Amino acid sequence: MRQQLADIYQRLLKQHGPYVKANFRMISYGMNEQSETFKKSYPDSFVRYFFRFVKALQGKRGGAIDFKKAKKRL
Secondary structure (H helix, E strand, O other), X not given: OHHHHHHHHHHHXXXXXXXXXXXXXXXXXXXOOXXXXXXXXXXXXXXXHHHHHHHHHHOOOOOOOOHHHXXXXX
16 A cells, blocks of 8 residues: 555656645655655655545445545545
8 A cells, every 4th residue: 555655646746746745745854866765655644635535535424425525525
């Protein structure tokens, strides 16, 4: 699951770089941005947001909801 989250974060970073950098700040503490460790890492705020979004999509009663309603709940 950690690798999947890292892949999702890296894809979002490539597609929506300024938004992701502004809302999910990555503190690297001097890590090389080209290293494998850096590529496999993601900020905790991204994980919290991601799972809150998944939980909103599932709904409280277990039924799925559409994307528009999920964004409203979140």
